Amino acid sequence: MGHETTLKDLARALDLSISTVARALSDHPQISEQTKARVRAAASVSGYVAHSAARAMRRGHSTLIGLIIPDVENEFYGTLAKGLAQCCDQAGFQMLLAITEDDPVSEERQVRALSEARVAGFVVVPSPKPLRATFGLLARGPCVQLIRRLDELAAPWFGIDEEAALREATGHLLGQGHRRIAYVGGSLDLSTGRGRLRGFEQAFEAAGLSVPHHLVRLGRPRRDFASDAFSSLWGQPEQPTAVVTGGARLCAGVLEVLGRMGLKIPADISVVGFGDAPWWYTALTTISLPAREIAIASGEFLLRRIRDGRREADSQNTPVYQAIHRSSLVLRASTAPVGT
Amino acid sequence: MGHETTLKDLARALDLSISTVARALSDHPQISEQTKARVRAAASVSGYVAHSAARAMRRGHSTLIGLIIPDVENEFYGTLAKGLAQCCDQAGFQMLLAITEDDPVSEERQVRALSEARVAGFVVVPSPKPLRATFGLLARGPCVQLIRRLDELAAPWFGIDEEAALREATGHLLGQGHRRIAYVGGSLDLSTGRGRLRGFEQAFEAAGLSVPHHLVRLGRPRRDFASDAFSSLWGQPEQPTAVVTGGARLCAGVLEVLGRMGLKIPADISVVGFGDAPWWYTALTTISLPAREIAIASGEFLLRRIRDGRREADSQNTPVYQAIHRSSLVLRASTAPVGT
DNA sequence: TTGTACGCGTTATCAT
DNA sequence: ATGATAACGCGTACAA
Secondary structure: OOOOOOHHHHHHHHOOOHHHHHHHHOOOOOOOHHHHHHHHHHHHHHOOOOOHHHHHHHHOOOOEEEEEEOOOOOHHHHHHHHHHHHHHHHOOOEEEEEEOOOOHHHHHHHHHHHHHOOOOEEEEOOOOOOOHHHHHHHOOOOEEEEOOOOOOOOOOEEEEOHHHHHHHHHHHHHHOOOOOEEEEEEOOOOHHHHHHHHHHHHHHHHOOOOOOHHHEEEEOOOHHHHHHHHHHHHOOOOOOOEEEEEOHHHHHHHHHHHHHHOOOOOOOOEEEEEOOOHHHHOOOEEEEOOHHHHHHHHHHHHHHHHHHHHHOOOOOOOOOOEEEEOOEEEOOOOOOOOOO | OOOOOOHHHHHHHHOOOHHHHHHHHOOOOOOOHHHHHHHHHHHHHHOOOOOHHHHHHHHOOOOEEEEEEOOOOOHHHHHHHHHHHHHHHHOOOEEEEEEOOOOHHHHHHHHHHHHHOOOOEEEEOOOOOOOHHHHHHHOOOOEEEEOOOOOOOOOOEEEEOHHHHHHHHHHHHHHOOOOOEEEEEEOOOOHHHHHHHHHHHHHHHHOOOOOOHHHEEEEOOOHHHHHHHHHHHHOOOOOOOEEEEEOHHHHHHHHHHHHHHOOOOOOOOEEEEEOOOHHHHOOOEEEEOOHHHHHHHHHHHHHHHHHHHHHOOOOOOOOOOEEEEOOEEEOOOOOOOOOO
């Protein structure tokens, strides 16, 4: 007891060589069916379990994929993680999960740990400003970046057209006659924050209106920021008649404070939410994100690249690939023409 | 290029032995400061990254923890995963995530993969009926089970007092004068389903009332089941005045169909939700679960046991440990006295 | 069809 | 203070 069965053990017990046992278990064609059967039986009764680390060392590559995200509690990232985990499982890979909370130090530490584990590839939603070392580490293997986009990270990007998403959402409200439209979004140190704000602005410009910058609040993509931001907006002399959110957690924060204040949607204020948390299926007009599609697309892309990279010596001359998915505006009961 | 720096490379470059380099990098006391400095500098410029698989093989144990859950999109499991990931990170471990969707075949396959990776321990929310092989695999290392409890899995359990949770929730409604209280819960093949139903029943018994079994619907813990179940309940001649949910996804399903039917909460029906998804902070009376606490407690327990197991040869004679956490009923605006 | 032998990158033991 | 060497479990080129 206290000892795990190895090929050597099986070989000794069966009076065979290690290589024969190894070949039998990997169904090598040149091993007799009879031997295979004997070996498999012995492996089964002894509870033999292959040692993937040893195998990886020998082969020179592991079956590990590293996923680096800010927060798996966030519905969106949860969906991302699930999609990728299923991709991995299907392809015989396992997923190592790292949660950064957007802290660059934690990010570096965990990316280093993933590197030490010799993951075959990285899927990363990078923090706003990763440490220099992090880039170096991520460059050691195939890598794709999701949603947020960092040019320093010379890695293929998968995400949505943020500008179009916010432009459409804001345009919808403008079409309903709203003018005092507030925007609670992420700060501009994230590519997503920049794109979304631009989309918000473009909607006004397209309508020949001036952008109500005094109704814009940008900050960390957290619920409490959004709650505070909306409170301050509502305290202004010119209250907004509608609010657009620029992130899932920001949306949650706005909804929370609306509830606390007892404001009715859309009677007191129209709301466009962000993301697809199942609970606001009930009534929330929302910017719907194809999280699962992004996960699958990027996962399959990465896995393909990993396999390719093993054949061709080095296909490092990869063009900067990008896959732009489309969000869609899902109309529900949380928006209404102004003054109704 | 195409070659990862190893200790051997560093040794050759510095004209030192491999052992000296290894010792220098692990800050061995008997290496001169000067040598350490030289080695560290060389390691840094060459971008040396340790190889944890090789280390694990040599040492006989990895720094991997396997987490097996049905679904990480579920808020509750998301919180669990996050808590555990942080536990792991803090202790120098990494977390391998497996999503089973409660499919025993997928579960077995993934648990096997984790076994092959020689995870140092398992944290598992088991499917209702795991394959026999799965038990064998999980028995190969330290293991804790969460929430759901399987006796065949002789592993310490961390969860909540399900009976008390539902008793309290149901009692609250009874106290508000409700009698036709519906219950939409998980089927009885899960320990959670059994405990929750019993709690529902106990509330009636404690009040000297008979249990309204015709208002009880049990099934798979999925949103669509709950939606259908509530629809059928509402179609009955004796419509319920209140509904208690026995799971997070079931709660989401009930809320969804309520929205579709245009029913007002609590005017048309009182609702007790399940779990802590941030979005129903607004107005939902809910059975609140200490997901993060459970994750931390079980994670620390497992990590401690892993460390202990390395000192003492085999401390297999472990008593069946259980940590019962308490849920709490959070009162909000979704329940009201009957007939108001 | 099966066996022998080497190396993957580390760490630990024993020597110097 | 440093070096040589064995071993962890596996896969494969080469030999038989």
